[in-house]
Amino acid sequence: MSLSLFTTTLFLLLLLQEASSAIPIIPVNATCHNTCGTIPVKYPFGTAFGCGHPAFSRYIKCNFGSLQYTTRSGTYTITSIDYPTNTVIATDPFMSNCSEMQNSGSFTLDKTSPFTLAKENIFVLLGCSTTSPVFDSTQDFCDTGSGSRVCRGLYSCKGVTGLGLPQNAPTSTCCVYDYPTGLGLDYSLDLPKLQCSSYTSVYEFGDEGDPMKWKFGVSLLYNDSYYSDSCKDCEGSGGLCGFDSMDESFACFCRNGANTTTNCFGQGYAWSGTSGLKIQTLLTIGGLLLSWILPLVQC
Ligand SMILES: *[C@@H]1O[C@H](CO)[C@@H](O)[C@H](O)[C@H]1NC(C)=O
Ligand SMILES: *[C@@H]1O[C@H](CO)[C@@H](O)[C@H](O)[C@H]1NC(C)=O
Ligand SMILES: *[C@@H]1O[C@H](CO)[C@@H](O)[C@H](O)[C@H]1NC(C)=O
Numbered sequence: 001m002s003l004s005l006f007t008t009t010l011f012l013l014l015l016l017q018e019a020s021s022a023i024p025i026i027p028v029n030a031t032c033h034n035t036c037g038t039i040p041v042k043y044p045f046g047t048a049f050g051c052g053h054p055a056f057s058r059y060i061k062c063n064f065g066s067l068q069y070t071t072r073s074g075t076y077t078i079t080s081i082d083y084p085t086n087t088v089i090a091t092d093p094f095m096s097n098c099s100e101m102q103n104s105g106s107f108t109l110d111k112t113s114p115f116t117l118a119k120e121n122i123f124v125l126l127g128c129s130t131t132s133p134v135f136d137s138t139q140d141f142c143d144t145g146s147g148s149r150v151c152r153g154l155y156s157c158k159g160v161t162g163l164g165l166p167q168n169a170p171t172s173t174c175c176v177y178d179y180p181t182g183l184g185l186d187y188s189l190d191l192p193k194l195q196c197s198s199y200t201s202v203y204e205f206g207d208e209g210d211p212m213k214w215k216f217g218v219s220l221l222y223n224d225s226y227y228s229d230s231c232k233d234c235e236g237s238g239g240l241c242g243f244d245s246m247d248e249s250f251a252c253f254c255r256n257g258a259n260t261t262t263n264c265f266g267q268g269y270a271w272s273g274t275s276g277l278k279i280q281t282l283l284t285i286g287g288l289l290l291s292w293i294l295p296l297v298q299c
């Protein structure tokens with residue numbers, strides 16, 4: 001008797017614990033956040049579909065504390081956003097840097113996305129075949145001036161062995177592809193087509209002599225003409241701007257989980273009590289079950 005009572009109680013307790021620990025994982029659509037991991041997320045960016053501007057929401061999402069930018073060629077991590085200059089730094093997990101070089105995939109910036117390459121950004125193609133179209137002498141794809149210094153710098157990195165090249169190998173397989181609009185590719189770095197094994201992107205040279213100190217990542221500019229008066233009104237009332245996923249009309253998400261088409265004034269200010277309510281419901285159901293089961297096991 002007491003053993004079965006004990007096991008029943010234990011079972012119910014486990015069940016409750018399981019259920020309540022699972023609650024925070026239940027996705028709540030209408031919840032937009034103003035940070036993703038350590039990155040402040042402001043309009044037109046958003047942390048989930050329905051947050052921010054629809055033109056950005058298609059490409060940007062917060063996935064387990066990491067702000068991600070997805071294009072046709074892959075998913076990149078946004079490591080910083082500089083709002084005053086409309087600049088985003090994205091890194092590709094497969095691109096090379098001085099400490100680690102590896103075979104990369106291609107890089108494509110969707111034409112319809114609100115991002116363009118920043119001018120200070122340079123792409124470097126690494127480990128290319130000497131028959132690569134980038135070395136076509138009738139075209140000027142590779143920067144052979146300051147570019148060769150960048151290539152020498154990168155080929156002096158220990159990481160270059162990751163591409164099967166010895167350190168300080170001749171730079172004839174490296175190309176600084178200044179602004180990749182050549183080859184009719186439009187912001188697309190198609191490595192198989194270019195016959196290169198890897199790429200890297202440098203957006204800041206800092207202490208130019210030491211490639212370990214260069215800043216690797218793709219620097220992108222975003223179109224900031226989306227910030228509307230409706231959004232300013234919403235933010236001014238403590239809300240976060242988003243949109244209705246059905247018709248993409250403007251929506252303002254308030255801290256209590258409510259949404260409006262205008263602002264959050266008069267909408268209540270507390271954060272959503274939804275998960276608290278769910279725990280309470282589960283406890284009630286649990287208590288109810290216990291009160292039913294206890295008399296049963298006792299007789
Ligand atoms: C809620 O999220 C699900 C999946 O994440 C999605 O399919 C659905 O359209 C969203 N609903 C709203 C109202 O945004
Ligand atoms: C270099 O690339 C590797 C592999 O993508 C990454 O783990 C590492 O953080 C990068 N290092 C720097 C300094 O960017
Ligand atoms: C920015 O977006 C607006 C539409 O919101 C568009 O009219 C404008 O041409 C875009 N600017 C650039 C530089 O893409």
Ligand SMILES: *[C@@H]1O[C@H](CO)[C@@H](O)[C@H](O)[C@H]1NC(C)=O
Pocket residue numbers: 029030050243244245251258259
């Ligand atoms: C706004 O809230 C209503 C009621 O909770 C919900 O049906 C609707 O889907 C929400 N709209 C958005 C854009 O999330």
